[in-house]
Amino acid sequence: MCETILEVKHLSKTFGENEILKDINFTVKKGEVISVIGSSGSGKSTMLRCLNLLETPTSGEILYHGNSITDKKFDVRRYRAEVGMVFQSFNLFDNMSALKNCCIGQIKVLKRTKKQAEEIALQYLDKVGMTQYINARPSQLSGGQKQRVAIARALAMDPEIILFDEPTSALDPEMVGEVLSVMTALAKSGLTMVVVTHEMSFARDVSDRVVFMDGGIILEEGTPQQIFTNPNNQRTRQFLSRMLSEQKQN
Amino acid sequence: MKRVFAVVVLVVLAVALFGTLLTSTGVAYAVSSADDLQSVQSSGVIKIGMEAGYAPYNYRQTTDANGAVAIANQNGEFANGYDVKVAKYIAEKMGVTLEVHALEWDSLINALNAGTIDAIIAGMSPTEERKKSIDFSDKYYESNLVIVVRKDGNYANATQLSDFTNANIVAQRGTFHVDALAQIREVNDSVQYDTFPLMITALKSKTIDGYVAEEPGAISDCAANSELMYIDLKNNENGFATSEGDTQLAIGLRKGSSLTATINEILATLSEDQRAVMMDEAIEQQPVESVELGFFGNIGYILGKYWLRILQGVGTTILVSIIGTIVGLAIGLLVGFLRTLPQSRTKAGKIWQRVYNFLLSAYVEIFRGTPMMVQAMVIYWGYATLSGGITMNTFVAALLIVSVNTGAYIAEIVRGGINSLDKGQFEGASAIGMSHWQTMFSVILPQTIKNILPAVSNEFVINIKDTSVLSVLAGFIDLFAVGNIIILGTYRTFEAYLIISVVYFALTFSITRILRLCERKLKGKANYTLYNSDIVSAQQTAKGE
Numbered sequence: 001m002c003e004t005i006l007e008v009k010h011l012s013k014t015f016g017e018n019e020i021l022k023d024i025n026f027t028v029k030k031g032e033v034i035s036v037i038g039s040s041g042s043g044k045s046t047m048l049r050c051l052n053l054l055e056t057p058t059s060g061e062i063l064y065h066g067n068s069i070t071d072k073k074f075d076v077r078r079y080r081a082e083v084g085m086v087f088q089s090f091n092l093f094d095n096m097s098a099l100k101n102c103c104i105g106q107i108k109v110l111k112r113t114k115k116q117a118e119e120i121a122l123q124y125l126d127k128v129g130m131t132q133y134i135n136a137r138p139s140q141l142s143g144g145q146k147q148r149v150a151i152a153r154a155l156a157m158d159p160e161i162i163l164f165d166e167p168t169s170a171l172d173p174e175m176v177g178e179v180l181s182v183m184t185a186l187a188k189s190g191l192t193m194v195v196v197t198h199e200m201s202f203a204r205d206v207s208d209r210v211v212f213m214d215g216g217i218i219l220e221e222g223t224p225q226q227i228f229t230n231p232n233n234q235r236t237r238q239f240l241s242r243m244l245s246e247q248k249q250n
Numbered sequence: 251m252k253r254v255f256a257v258v259v260l261v262v263l264a265v266a267l268f269g270t271l272l273t274s275t276g277v278a279y280a281v282s283s284a285d286d287l288q289s290v291q292s293s294g295v296i297k298i299g300m301e302a303g304y305a306p307y308n309y310r311q312t313t314d315a316n317g318a319v320a321i322a323n324q325n326g327e328f329a330n331g332y333d334v335k336v337a338k339y340i341a342e343k344m345g346v347t348l349e350v351h352a353l354e355w356d357s358l359i360n361a362l363n364a365g366t367i368d369a370i371i372a373g374m375s376p377t378e379e380r381k382k383s384i385d386f387s388d389k390y391y392e393s394n395l396v397i398v399v400r401k402d403g404n405y406a407n408a409t410q411l412s413d414f415t416n417a418n419i420v421a422q423r424g425t426f427h428v429d430a431l432a433q434i435r436e437v438n439d440s441v442q443y444d445t446f447p448l449m450i451t452a453l454k455s456k457t458i459d460g461y462v463a464e465e466p467g468a469i470s471d472c473a474a475n476s477e478l479m480y481i482d483l484k485n486n487e488n489g490f491a492t493s494e495g496d497t498q499l500a501i502g503l504r505k506g507s508s509l510t511a512t513i514n515e516i517l518a519t520l521s522e523d524q525r526a527v528m529m530d531e532a533i534e535q536q537p538v539e540s541v542e543l544g545f546f547g548n549i550g551y552i553l554g555k556y557w558l559r560i561l562q563g564v565g566t567t568i569l570v571s572i573i574g575t576i577v578g579l580a581i582g583l584l585v586g587f588l589r590t591l592p593q594s595r596t597k598a599g600k601i602w603q604r605v606y607n608f609l610l611s612a613y614v615e616i617f618r619g620t621p622m623m624v625q626a627m628v629i630y631w632g633y634a635t636l637s638g639g640i641t642m643n644t645f646v647a648a649l650l651i652v653s654v655n656t657g658a659y660i661a662e663i664v665r666g667g668i669n670s671l672d673k674g675q676f677e678g679a680s681a682i683g684m685s686h687w688q689t690m691f692s693v694i695l696p697q698t699i700k701n702i703l704p705a706v707s708n709e710f711v712i713n714i715k716d717t718s719v720l721s722v723l724a725g726f727i728d729l730f731a732v733g734n735i736i737i738l739g740t741y742r743t744f745e746a747y748l749i750i751s752v753v754y755f756a757l758t759f760s761i762t763r764i765l766r767l768c769e770r771k772l773k774g775k776a777n778y779t780l781y782n783s784d785i786v787s788a789q790q791t792a793k794g795e
Contacts, residue, residue, distance in 0.1 A: 054677055072595075081683030091678030095696040104692055105682035150678075157682055 084154030144175030370502030563732030578656025586664025
């Protein structure tokens with residue numbers, strides 16, 4: 001539980017004149033499940049996208065096992081293969097079946113044989129309960145089904161850590177449950193996860209640590225118990241009371 | 251704003267480049283005309299250019315009857331006529347083989363200067379204007395101007411030029427006939443005609459009242475078309491005033507050509523009587539039926555005589571369109587792909603990227619911004635001029651032009667297709683560590699190709715029609731060029747083009763249907779099979795073994 005996988009130091013990101021992230025510092029340790037919460041536009045997703053270089057940090061450092069990922073000699077592709085990502089909009093390959101979606105990265109990046117890749121893919125598709133749909137195209141699946149395939153695709157790469165970027169935000173309410181239960185099972189199996197989410201129940205009940213972001217900075221960070229029962233910051237309190245009352249209504 | 255400026259600069263540069271290429275080579279051709287005689291003798295072949303569409307001087311037939319000579323650049327066509335007889339005579343005296351090239355009237359002098367042919371024997375008069383760009387031999391025929399009219403028209407009884415003051419008389423564009431026409435009334439060059447068959451058709455359909463011709467030509471035309479006659483103004487002081495340089499016909503040669511002296515010596519051995527006999531034979535042997543068949547009769551006659559040529563034309567048109575579209579698609583994918591590469595991380599990479607992006611957009615802009623017909627002329631004649639007379643095979647040239655042109659259009663279609671894909675497709679691939687190439691080949695291109703297929707098949711249909719402009723490349727016999735050949739052989743312009751247009755329509759219509767069917771097939775099944783988990787686990791265990 002003590003080995004540090006990712007260490008973010010003084011990370012900032014600007015788009016033109018807008019400073020989206022200001023001096024972000026935090027670490028991810030092996031086996032940790034971290035939930036990042038905060039209102040829309042607070043910089044949660046941008047931070048997550050900086051972690052696997054879908055966005056290039058403007059300044060600051062991100063260390064992966066002590067190596068800076070923005071270093072020119074750093075092997076970005078290998079890093080990305082080891083750091084999985086699950087998107088809000090699934091981003092499954094529309095021209096491939098569910099099975100092929102889970103195989104292509106293994107074959108092209110990890111150089112596994114087709115047979116190996118299919119075995120592993122089937123194993124993870126089974127884990128997310130999608131074995132029946134291995135031949136379906138993304139356009140033939142529901143949102144929840146797509147997201148489960150996307151999770152299987154990330155898992156099939158045997159990643160050290162998976163980043164979740166609001167994985168349930170684009171789903172119909174009745175499909176949120178199926179994805180969350182898959183994620184909960186993953187968390188319990190010891191996978192290291194960083195989850196940007198609006199699902200307060202997940203943040204409270206499943207994660208080891210909760211990070212609250214506001215206006216591009218990390219305002220508060222602590223165990224779920226600390227954050228949900230005794231937040232230090234006024235903004236955290238406001239946000240949580242609003243979110244919890246909304247989700248109760250649903 | 252910056253982009254607009256860049257495009258303007260680019261176009262100016264491209265135009266300047268083409269300009270310098272052409273002018274610099276226009277002065278000093280790669281061929282040295284002083285070696286003409288030697289090169290003809292050493293190769294054992296003399297290449298003669300003519301229209302093969304100006305009876306009785308030169309016309310075409312479908313067999314080698316009456317000593318006709320195969321046209322070197324048009325498979326299956328034979329040339330005959332007075333010019334061919336003179337050319338044979340010259341070749342024989344020189345002890346070399348005669349090779350006849352059929353070329354458009356306007357491109358004869360170009361072809362000569364580019365070295366594609368060694369001499370022009372095409373019923374051409376040595377006018378002052380032409381003497382500026384080429385030399386001429388001594389005359390090989392002298393004729394006089396007449397006016398061809400309808401027997402049943404208002405001008406059948408005309409005797410002098412002034413009788414034609416109010417008549418709609420035309421002449422072949424680019425000939426001294428147009429200047430002679432000015433002796434009747436003011437001439438508007440834009441209403442003149444390009445070929446004699448067209449003027450004959452116009453006269454027969456009463457669009458015009460008559461046309462200017464040289465007497466041998468008039469005799470041929472009237473022999474082939476029973477409703478026509480010609481007004482001879484030869485011994486009439488009220489006839490056309492012409493200079494010797496106009497009514498004489500001479501052989502066109504490159505400036506300073508060493509062939510000129512040899513040819514003059516040979517012409518000197520050809521007596522007036524021999525020339526007259528040759529001309530009579532040429533008129534007599536002209537293979538044009540003068541029977542009147544009526545509209546349906548004409549259609550039947552053309553189909554009966556030319557069905558094989560029409561089929562060959564269809565084959566050429568489809569082949570060039572298909573290959574051109576496929577190669578164009580490959581070019582378009584490559585260009586579209588290069589233009590959507592992410593920005594390089596190194597400085598040298600960035601510069602290199604700028605350079606090729608500039609070149610690629612220059613390619614796309616230039617080929618989309620100029621007519622394909624003009625591109626064909628620039629590429630074909632540019633190559634012939636720069637290489638010193640080596641011409642491309644016209645089929646290869648046509649393929650090249652269609653491919654490159656289609657490539658420019660498809661490059662833009664591809665770029666649009668790639669840009670219209672959801673950004674998530676790229677991100678999804680990046681996030682599992684796939685390289686740009688892997689992403690492109692496995693994820694982006696398959697989807698792009700599927701999306702752009704309707705646009706590409708549209709390009710294919712457009713190509714079927716637009717390849718017709720490539721008939722400016724003499725020797726490229728597509729469906730449209732077959733139409734022109736039919737007219738040169740039958741003088742039935744309307745019926746020929748009508749048949750050709752029906753065939754074009756049948757082609758595009760049926761191909762559109764077929765392509766639509768293919769697109770529907772490609773969309774794939776709407777269903778997928780649900781796997782029973784038992785089957786899957788069974789498979790898994792099987793695989794695990």
